Structure formats: C-alpha cells, structure tokens
Amino acid sequence: MASNQADIGPYGERSLAELVNQEQEIIGIPSRTREVALKAGLAFMLVLAMAFIALPVVALFLRSPLDTTLRSLHDPVVIDALRLSLTTSTITTITVVIMGTPIAYVSARFQYFGKELADSLIDLPVIMPPAVAGIALLVAFGRMGIVGHYLNGMGISIAFTTLAVIIAQVFVSSPFYIRQARTSFEDVDLAFENAARTLGASRVYTFFHVIIPIAMNGLISGAIMAFARSLGEFGATIMFAGNFQGRTQTMPLAIYTAMQGDLDVSLCLAIILVAFSFIVIFLVKTLTRRRVHKNAGN
Template identity: 55%
Template sequence: MPRPVRAPVVMKTPGSLSEKHRRLLAYLGAAILILSVTLYLALPVAALFFRTTPELFLASLSNPQVISALWLSLTTSVISLTVVILVGTPFAFVHSRSNYPGKVIVDTLIDLPLVLPPAVAGFALLVLYGRMGLLGKYFHMMGISIAFTTLAVIIAQIFVASPFYIRQAKSLFEQFDQNYEYTARTLGASPVRTFLTITLPLTAGGLLSGAVMTFGRALGEFGATIMFAGNLPGVTQTMPLAVYVGMESNFDMGLTISILLVIISFIIMISVRLITRRGMPHA
C-alpha cells in the first residue's frame, strides 16, 4: 500500500518575514529607487532656482547681453526649425516611400549627427564652409563669409537638430496606412493634394512632436556653434554660449539664462508629452 505523501511543512522561524512585511519592504525599495533617480536628475536643476532670487532674476533679465542671446537663440532656432520642416518633410516622405541604391547609407548619414560629438560636427562644418574650406573658399571668392556669422549658427543648428525631425517623420510615413492615400487618389486627388489633405493631417501629431524636439535641440546647441560660429555677442552668442561666458565673467547672467533654458526645455518636454498623449490614432 503506498504511503500518503505529506505536504512539506513550512516552519516559521522567528527571523522570517510575513507576506505583509515583504510587500512593505518591496514598496520601500521601489520608493527609494524612484526618489533617488528623480533627485539625481532634479537636484541640479533645482539648485539653479535656489541660487537666485526673483529680484535678481528679473534684474538680470534686463541685461542687454541676456536679451541679445535670448533673441538670437529664439530667432535662429525658429529659422532652423522652419528650414528643417520645409525640407525635411518632403525628404522624409520621398525617402520612406522609395527604394534606391545606397538607401541604408543615407539612413545612417541622417542619424549620424545624433551620435557625432557636437564639437566634431562644428569642426566638420568649419572644414567645409570655413574661409579655406572645401566649399568655403569658393564662397569667399564670391565675397560670402559663412563661418563666424549668424548664418553659421543656423547651419550648425540644422546639422545637429534635423535628425530629430527627419527620423520621426520617416518613421511616421513608413507606418502610415497607405490605403488612405490610395483611396484619395481613386477619388480624384492628385499626389500633392493627397499628401496635404490626408497624409499630413493624419501624421500631424507625430510631426509636431518631432518639431518640438528639434526646436529644443537647436535652442540648446553649444558645441558645433562655438566651433563653427564662434562666440560673438549679438552675432553668434546664443543662450548656451552666454551661459558659458557668464560662468567665467558674469555669474548672475549665466544663472538667469540657465533658468530661462530650463523653463523653455521643461515647456518643450511637457508639450511633447501632451502631444504624444493626445496620440496619433490614425497614423
């Protein structure tokens, strides 16, 4: 006759934890982890705000160098973003819908500025457009200078920031249900009308999110700008460059601009989140 199998008896030793305590410990561990990572990221930002007073912040805001850097950064970033959207959107569309030899290489080149150190990007732009550069020497012969001008700031911003928009646009157009486009075409719409009335509105949310990220990247651009455009107040000194100058000579100015950049960046990230949350249900 087989012997009955007994279930193993778990002995509760005085040192063992109950399920309730175990869960409490898990919650505590998770809370510590979340808090420590959040603090690590938030404390340096918070330190900027603790270091100044509202009076000092407002007084520094009227500093002509701050106003000039703010104005230059905003105008160049808006111009860069406009160029990226106007050229990047049709480029991403055509690129995503066609197959051609070397497409993989073009894809890699689009992404390259994302991993390239900005200083290298600036140096490369200088080698190309500088007075003795590959193309720059011809521009120089025509009396056109690019390096160390506001145009150089824009070129540098476009170079480093455009992948954020193009990658996003490319991915949206690749995933887009083409039956919408085909339907529009069979109904009598031209390819351009189809793009403007169907493809663009249905991918607008994602494109907007890419545009906001591009604007943020252009606004924060430092390395390529200082290498290629220099640091001339009123001409090429954008906000990040003014922060660098402020750290050396005018701490309050650096602090004010840093806070301004933090606020703008925060608004940008919140915007992206809101746009993404609204979603791209049809793309």
C-alpha cells in the same frame, strides 16, 4: 468512487480548481512578498531616476537670486542672446521641417539604392560630438573650407555669422526631427494613401490632406525636439560661428561666457533659458493638441 466522480464533475473541473487553490496556498505568501518587493524596488528606482533629473533643475532655481534674474532681463547681453537664440532656433526648426519632411517621407515609404547609407548619414549628427560637428562645418563652409573657399571667392562668408549659427543648429538638430517624422510616416497605414488615390487625389494632394494630418502628432513632437536641441546647441556653434554678442552669441554661449566672470549671472541666464524653452514647448503642445490617429478601420 462514483460519488467522488459526481463531486468532481464530468470534466474534472472541481479537482482542477482545488489544485489551483492548493497551489496558491503553497506559493501564496512568498509570491506576494516577491511582488511587493518587486514593486518597492521599481518604485525606488523610479524615485531615484526622477530625483537625478529633478535635482539639478531644482538646484538651479534655488540658487538663482530672483531679483538678479529679473534685473538681468534688461541686460543688453541677455536680451541679445535671448533674441538670437529664439530667432535662430525658430528659423532652424522651420528649415528642418521644410527640408526634413519630404526626406522622412521618402525614407519611410520608398526603397531605393543606397537607402541604408542615406539613413545612416541622416542619423550621423546624433552620434557626432558637437565640437567635431563644428570643426567639420568649418572645414566645409569656413573661409578656407572646400565649399566656403568658392563662396568666399563670390564674396559670401558664412563662418562666424548668424547664418553659421543656423547652419550649425540645422546640422545637429535635423536628425531629431527626421527620425521622429520617419516613424510617424511609417505608422500611417498605406490604405489611407490608397483610398485617397482611388478617390482622385494626386500624390501631392494626398500628402498634404491625408498623410501630414494623420502624422501631425509625431511631426510636432519631432519639431519640438529639434527646436529644443537648437536652443541648447553649444559646441558646434562656438567652433563654427564663434562667440560674438548680438551676432553669434546664443544663450548657451552667453551662459558659458558669464560663468567665467560671475556664476550668479550665468545662473540667471540658465533660468531664463529653461523658462523660455518650457514656455515655447508648452505653447506649441497646447496650440497643436490633437488626438492620435493610427487606423480608421479599427
């Protein structure tokens, strides 16, 4: 008994270790098998998901004849659509960033009456089908719309103009930026703002010199999301702005129009759109690469 106790040690650590070993021997093989099976299952699901996303993109490139794609870059329809898409999406993104940044900050930092309602309203375009958004914009800003009616009286017509394309894009893409910006501002520790204020910085100075730089990564991600959403916008644009070459026919609308005549042309347009989107997003990410800053204290 005494020798047994000496072997085990005063706190029973050896017997505990033996128990653990025993347990591992008993459950060892089945648990290892389970782990391997789990990993294999997860790997399979990952490959499946990747294939599901990659396959259509790969198919697009495989099916598009390269010479036709390059030739179509000189086609006036393509040039007009590409120019219009890049211009309107850039203006939209700048508008969304300028308008959305203060809204996102207020939403992240302040409590006010009707905040829940305001936040829900900001997110509404995400769940609203683009075609519905298009009709809604038409009945608001169209010639007979509730606001458009008065604007028309002043000689201002919005519907079926390039401005309508931008309005449609701002409407559908703003939540993508505001949601991301709101989260980024929420992540900025309040202590940074307080420190800046005790050092003599006004709220505006603090916002531009402390809060914005710390939240910058998230703001850039949000702007890229909004740009990508604008570039791909179709439903609201065709309903509210129409489909006029050089004026309202953006790349997605040109793809749709070309598809009704020649699938090859439509495929080429699609390739060009994918390539340009990728280049723009890649450039923005590369040029603005920064480190993530969350908390200076830790």
